[in-house]
Amino acid sequence: MKGFLKELSEAFFPQNYTCDLCGRETFDGRNLCPECAETVTMNDGLTCPVCGRRTALEGLCFECKADIPAYDRAVSAMVYSDGGVKLITKFKRGGAYLKAAFADAMTDKCRELKDADCISYIPMTEKAERKRGYNQSRLLAEEIAERLNLPIVKVLEKVKETKEQKSLTKKERESNLKGCFAARKADCEGRTFIIVDDVMTTGATAGEAARILKRKGAKKVYIATMASVEYKREV
Ligand SMILES: [Zn+2]
Ligand SMILES: [Zn+2]
Numbered sequence: 001m002k003g004f005l006k007e008l009s010e011a012f013f014p015q016n017y018t019c020d021l022c023g024r025e026t027f028d029g030r031n032l033c034p035e036c037a038e039t040v041t042m043n044d045g046l047t048c049p050v051c052g053r054r055t056a057l058e059g060l061c062f063e064c065k066a067d068i069p070a071y072d073r074a075v076s077a078m079v080y081s082d083g084g085v086k087l088i089t090k091f092k093r094g095g096a097y098l099k100a101a102f103a104d105a106m107t108d109k110c111r112e113l114k115d116a117d118c119i120s121y122i123p124m125t126e127k128a129e130r131k132r133g134y135n136q137s138r139l140l141a142e143e144i145a146e147r148l149n150l151p152i153v154k155v156l157e158k159v160k161e162t163k164e165q166k167s168l169t170k171k172e173r174e175s176n177l178k179g180c181f182a183a184r185k186a187d188c189e190g191r192t193f194i195i196v197d198d199v200m201t202t203g204a205t206a207g208e209a210a211r212i213l214k215r216k217g218a219k220k221v222y223i224a225t226m227a228s229v230e231y232k233r234e235v
Contacts, residue, residue: 051064052228075110140198195222
């Protein structure tokens with residue numbers, strides 16, 4: 001957490017003396033005030049060794065146990081809650097300047113994925129990218145590739161527009177995503193990928209991406225996101 005805040009403050013100092021979340025003056029050159037900093041939870045506690053989500057218990061979460069994901073391992077920098085949600089929303093809505101701080105935090109996590117040999121990202125359809133002006137996952141992937149000194153490979157193509165996932169269950173998300181990505185065998189064979197995405201919720205997008213890459217000959221597929229939803233067992 002401290003490292004991330006330091007990065008954030010260094011990224012903006014001295015031009016920014018206001019809190020990035022509430023807009024209040026911070027005076028010390030940091031870009032998150034102490035109250036807002038408290039609301040951002042970094043993923044440095046107990047996490048599931050497969051999906052990378054924060055958990056309460058040691059070992060695999062029950063979801064990964066019940067249905068082992070198609071990707072080999074996922075890591076994420078923050079927990080997708082409170083301040084983390086707000087930071088990511090800001091990043092997606094034009095706050096592209098936040099990319100360096102996010103990329104630093106994600107790169108630290110990616111260093112655990114030692115055998116990765118290239119970086120890629122979850123694509124948007126051309127239409128969606130034109131509308132937003134940029135693909136935030138590609139921006140992050142480029143920053144991470146530079147920090148890890150790994151090549152960036154554009155491997156996935158989004159060939160089908162999908163519905164907004166927010167209100168869908170895990171099963172509905174999986175069928176919504178079916179067939180939405182394409183990849184070429186020549187880009188996949190023998191490679192170990194780190195695929196960058198913004199947020200991991202149910203892991204349906206990560207699963208679909210990993211399935212196609214492996215079908216086309218990828219050796220391993222890792223997923224790196226800015227944040228992931230905490231795993232809570234439904235009782
Ligand atoms: Zn604040
Ligand atoms: Zn898990």
